[in-house]
Amino acid sequence: xxxxxxxxxxxxxxxxxxxxxxxxxxxxGKSKQAMVSGSLAAKxxxxxxxxxxxxxxxxxxxxxxxxxxxxxxxxxxxGRAEIKTRSRFxxxxxxxxxxxxxxxxDPEKQKWTDIWPAARTFSASVVPLPVRMGSRPNVEKRAPFxxxxxxxxxxxxxxxxxxxxxxxxxxxxxxxxxxxxxPELLSDASLTPSVLPISVQYSTYIHxxxxxxxxxxxxxxxxxxxxxxxxxxxxxxxxxxxxxxxYNQETGxxxxxxxRCHTRKQNQDYAHYLLTVLYHEANKQEAWAELKExxxxxxxxxxxxxxKSKLEDLIEKAxxxxxxxxxxxxxxxxxxxxxYRNTEETAEKTREYGRQMKKMLGI
Amino acid sequence: MLRSLQHVESHINQCxxxxxxxxxxxxRAGKTKSTxxxxxxxxxxxxxxxxxxxxxxxxxxxxxQNLEEFRQSQPLVVAQDEVVRRFIRGFFPQNLVVxxxxxxxxxxxxxxxxxxxxxxxxxxxxxxxxxxxGFAEEFLxxxxxxxxxxxxxxxxxxxxVAYNYI
Numbered sequence: 001x002x003x004x005x006x007x008x009x010x011x012x013x014x015x016x017x018x019x020x021x022x023x024x025x026x027x028x029g030k031s032k033q034a035m036v037s038g039s040l041a042a043k044x045x046x047x048x049x050x051x052x053x054x055x056x057x058x059x060x061x062x063x064x065x066x067x068x069x070x071x072x073x074x075x076x077x078x079g080r081a082e083i084k085t086r087s088r089f090x091x092x093x094x095x096x097x098x099x100x101x102x103x104x105x106d107p108e109k110q111k112w113t114d115i116w117p118a119a120r121t122f123s124a125s126v127v128p129l130p131v132r133m134g135s136r137p138n139v140e141k142r143a144p145f146x147x148x149x150x151x152x153x154x155x156x157x158x159x160x161x162x163x164x165x166x167x168x169x170x171x172x173x174x175x176x177x178x179x180x181x182x183p184e185l186l187s188d189a190s191l192t193p194s195v196l197p198i199s200v201q202y203s204t205y206i207h208x209x210x211x212x213x214x215x216x217x218x219x220x221x222x223x224x225x226x227x228x229x230x231x232x233x234x235x236x237x238x239x240x241x242x243x244x245x246x247y248n249q250e251t252g253x254x255x256x257x258x259x260r261c262h263t264r265k266q267n268q269d270y271a272h273y274l275l276t277v278l279y280h281e282a283n284k285q286e287a288w289a290e291l292k293e294x295x296x297x298x299x300x301x302x303x304x305x306x307x308k309s310k311l312e313d314l315i316e317k318a319x320x321x322x323x324x325x326x327x328x329x330x331x332x333x334x335x336x337x338x339x340y341r342n343t344e345e346t347a348e349k350t351r352e353y354g355r356q357m358k359k360m361l362g363i
Numbered sequence: 364m365l366r367s368l369q370h371v372e373s374h375i376n377q378c379x380x381x382x383x384x385x386x387x388x389x390x391r392a393g394k395t396k397s398t399x400x401x402x403x404x405x406x407x408x409x410x411x412x413x414x415x416x417x418x419x420x421x422x423x424x425x426x427x428q429n430l431e432e433f434r435q436s437q438p439l440v441v442a443q444d445e446v447v448r449r450f451i452r453g454f455f456p457q458n459l460v461v462x463x464x465x466x467x468x469x470x471x472x473x474x475x476x477x478x479x480x481x482x483x484x485x486x487x488x489x490x491x492x493x494x495x496x497g498f499a500e501e502f503l504x505x506x507x508x509x510x511x512x513x514x515x516x517x518x519x520x521x522x523x524v525a526y527n528y529i
Binding site: 090093094096097119120121123124125134135145148149150151152154155156157205206207208209210211212 | 408425427428436469473486487508524
């Protein structure tokens, strides 16, 4: 029963009825409008009404209320709808675009060091130079590639941050941390070993990566002028013996290379420690050191040699025979003899030996 | 039936050989195909042949790990380069020029510098770009454990980097 009335109510509200109502008058929509506006009276009325008199069904929109894209396109194509033009979404940014900085700037009035303070990749919009880079098969026909969008200019390292003005500024800024080089040493380089007897050498390796340390930078080379240590003759000989190959006989320099510690500082400290130990060890006189004989000397000495005693005998004989001899000549010959015996023999040195001998004997 | 199949299989196994083909003796690197109406864009990098590297064009990556006595971590550098290039390619898809093949990576001290060109013809959103630059620098710095700087400069469109059309 209920169902039947329901159907009856439905049969009344056909599309034709709706249209009729819409065209004929506002009667149909009235109750609905009242419902929507939410008047209590209308709601009460509805509650009282039986189904047959009819609460109308709600509209079902199978199609959306807006126009579909195809529909609007069709309308636009046939000229029934006007085409709306929208501005670009990034319009404000595009309006804010300025001409490149290199065109805006006045190269003569501004400071270039403020624009390009540090090392940086080449930027065509900043550098006000008419640069071109790249090869062309025929340059006269077509010029080399322009500045804007030139990858070759971007790739190469540039020195735009190292202009003469920038370097001058930098030097002036760090001047207060520097002391002048001693002018005496500048004028006379031979003073250097006496004033600065120790020189320390090390290398710093510059390269890149996540780890910029280099294990080779720990090595310290310390060169000491042994003469400035003011050692006695015995001590010097002991130091030479202890140092071995580290001591250079010709230049009189002691070279200590340390690389056994991990850092440069540690190695430098160790080098100084070694020098201290070497100095004090050289100055020590052990009991057994006094047992040293003439044959244990590092160098052959003229004093106490058989040559000297023989020569003295000879000179004595010559004196007794009444020949004129030179006392100084023996000392001179001794010097020559010492170098002759202690260095490598050459023809020149042998000739010198003969000359000295003739001179001494007065032949 | 099955038995015969087994026999066939064993027969095949006996005859197994190494398959060889003739070598393709053809140089494909640095060869570009031209179009009839000259629309194919060539950048300077593409136009120069591989044997011109170091003569007419320079390298896309600059570091000292390939110098004698400085080869500490050459493979690491190669891997890092690839990571950086892929990240830039994926992170700026709308701004890439020639599909991001020409990104220059320079190393100075422990700093890694990414240089090259990006375009803004498709989208120009200045604040977004600043944010993306900051993000990319921060992300890559943390990833590679060293400071990374982006020195990518912007060109209006790909035509700016065009050296030639073929």
